[in-house]
Amino acid sequence: MAHHKEEINSEKETLQHTRRKFFKISTALTAVALIPSKILKAAEDNVDEKVAERFEKQTLTLEVNGVQQTLSVEPRVTLLDLLREQLKLTGSKKGCDHGQCGACTVHVNGQRVLSCLSLAVMQNGKKIATIEGLAKGDDLHPMQAAFIKYDGFQCGYCTPGQIMSAVACVREGHADNEDEIRQYMSGNICRCGAYPNIVKAITEAKQKGEV
């Protein structure tokens, strides 16, 4: 089964453009083994158009970092994949892809959420802010500057999520002391263990009051 999944995935790019054609010509067991019974039945009945319906892309309008975007996605595409693959905003990271690490943290309508567990189709009409939208031109956001000043990272992979979460943490009013910061930043894992410096950076950014 896993092997079949890989085969399907490797064809993803092609599939996105030629799904209808794919299903019309394909009798491959790989596909048949994976699709739910109803579709299977439809496929057997040669109702290929119906099969294709499920994979039809949906149109969606988003404001990403202040820019209106009209996009088209399959229902299964997550907000994280949409940002990274379609909009090429690769700042938001795919760490665990299961909502456990926080590396994919973005703001939706001003609230921090996990983009890896958010379906893109459900974000229609919403405002998304990612790490790419924080700085104003060459001027870093105060939280970015504080992370650099205090060395709030080593490898940097978790950093975009940490910073987006940290900005929200301060704006929510959950950064009054070290314990509170640690508690309200616990959804962002740093495997390099830069936590003490992350806490210092957030403390200073909060005190400066520009977040």
Add this chain to the structure above:
Amino acid sequence: MINFNYVKPSTQKAVTDTLGKDATAQIIAGGTNLVDLMKRGVTAPEKLVDITGLPLKNIEQQKGFVRIGTLALNSEVAESELILKKFPLLAKALNAGASPQLRNMATVGGNMMQRTRCSYFYDTAMPCNKRKAGTGCGALKGYNRMHAIFGTTENCIAVHPSDMCIALVALDAIVVISGKAERRIPFADFHRLAGTNPDKDNTLQRGEMITAIEIPDNDALAKNTVYLKVRDRASYAFALISVAAALDVKDGNIAAVRLAMGGVAHKPWRLTAAENFLKGKVPSTENFKQAAAIAMKDAKGFGHNNFKLKLAPNTIIQALTTVSTQA
């Protein structure tokens, strides 16, 4: 993730009609558990019914109770002035769960509907009666450190993972369910024990959805409350044991007490016998120890989780000690 159809109805009736007609359809709201389960192949709905367009988000005082719409976010409930004033226990339980990001996404109804985090349920290569009926329970003789000690059967020893639900069962909440007709059931009757069909987590019928939670006013239970959660790290971990406690002491005696425990059973575990024992008694360590012993009657370990047989009563005693010092 296997692809699916996506619909976003604008009326409650359209949601319940769709669920009634299509057995492979599932509701999505916050998606924090469902999307994860779909990515892992644990569940594969053919249709997702997005209910986030429905007006079911309000938290409001009504006559004799507070009503919380099913779509209220966990973070919204935890930070609601009304909830903090009247049901601080609920706010404490919510803040003990998940992470800020997840609490900003997860809804009240979704919290109730979340599935167990049993690793055998999540691993599709393993047997699991909850995921696939009749395949057996991998945890029973496997690695069962996180598992249940109450109400278990050889079919399933999974625990319900919610913190919020532990507070709600302690507060005698009512679940408002909508389907062909509307019905109200006590929170304690919403989730169920595994029995012979662990695939069913709760008593919701096909074509039904949760629309709200109603918590009866009870100011006495807002005074001294604690949600004590023991876990592997200080934050952002599921409970090994958790205890929700509310205590009202009058003239030196316990006038009212509520106790419920998480991390121990297939459903939120209300400690009714221990509550009955404590009523009218002096809030003393000796009485708390006896109450904990009563609560632990019929507890059973499965090897790796035997430590819970000690940790659970100790957590009960600690929670009661904490609320009695507040009083």
